[in-house]
């Protein structure tokens with residue numbers, strides 16, 4: 001226990017698997033599965049003290065909640081659904097830009113008068129009056145649904161737990177409406193369902209998540225820092241550019257204010273000769289080039305980095321703030 005390595009939980013199937021593997025690969029983090037593809041444990045090439053656990057997105061949530069895994073990639077929808085006190089149990093270190101899905105309340109398109117959550121109260125009353133039963137909501141997001149309906153003041157309903165093909169429930173007659181995730185909307189459309197106007201419960205995407213309950217030994221902390229440092233260096237590289245140019249030293253006094261105005265830095269300070277080097281955000285690079293040209297700079301070149309390691313990074317700081 002005192003010497004536990006870092007357990008990194010990675011999606012082994014489903015929608016997140018490929019994107020998660022690509023995300024780690026970009027950061028130079030390559031998995032090795034020693035006993036072939038059916039081995040559900042692995043390591044990270046060149047990073048000691050890391051054990052990779054290949055799990056489903058929902059198992060990853062369970063392991064982060066219990067502290068069996070230290071770090072993992074999974075959907076925020078599953079985090080909010082499966083962990084009652086999510087903010088106490090885990091820290092969402094950063095959204096990852098893939099695995100986008102909205103958790104929504106959807107009803108049959110044929111219900112033309114039902115447009116928003118408030119209308120559901122009338123639907124419930126109507127069902128009760130006609131059939132003496134409760135309005136049925138099919139979903140696997142039981143907790144999110146209960147919380148959301150309570151917030152919206154809808155109380156006369158019952159949940160029909162659904163483990164798959166939830167969108168088919170109204171058509172099959174096993175529920176009146178559903179709560180499920182949607183990305184393109186194709187499955188909802190195919191089942192003649194529509195999202196209520198105020199029926200988006202959560203906009204989810206894949207996140208890099210840390211467990212607050214895992215045994216954060218020094219060894220695990222050091223390994224996590226190594227992993228997060230690489231991830232941050234890849235992101236910093238992707239969002240930064242290096243700008244080099246030749247500038248008459250007589251004009252060098254204009255450089256610092258120019259850099260400041262464009263949010264750029266002079267990592268090597270003011271060169272004594274003609275060569276100047278700036279780092280800037282990718283999005284501002286052409287404005288910076290124009291400003292340098294106006295200052296009289298020549299032979300301006302712009303380069304991308306593979307990795308850019310800063311003295312600190314937001315990911316590691318966020319983790320260490322949380323786990324101490």
Ligand SMILES: Nc1ncnc2c1ncn2[C@@H]1O[C@H](COP(=O)(O)OP(=O)(O)OP(=O)(O)O)[C@@H](O)[C@H]1O
Nearest residue numbers: 013014015016056057058075077078099100101183
């Ligand atoms: N279009 C999508 N449909 C489903 N999930 C998506 C979609 N886009 C992103 N996701 C995310 O991927 C997560 C895992 O869903 P996925 O369908 O891959 O799991 P699964 O393999 O079906 O897992 P399980 O067997 O536990 O249901 C979702 O909870 C959600 O966060």
Ligand SMILES: O=P(O)(O)OC[C@H]1O[C@H](OP(=O)(O)OP(=O)(O)O)[C@H](O)[C@@H]1O
Nearest residue numbers: 164165180181182183184185186187188
């Ligand atoms: O809005 P769309 O782009 O149509 O995507 C939404 C559908 O995708 C998911 O199912 P999935 O294919 O993962 O099958 P599952 O229900 O077996 O997990 C989800 O449960 C929806 O049914």
Ligand SMILES: [Mg+2]
Nearest residue numbers: 014015164181
């Ligand atoms: Mg699925």
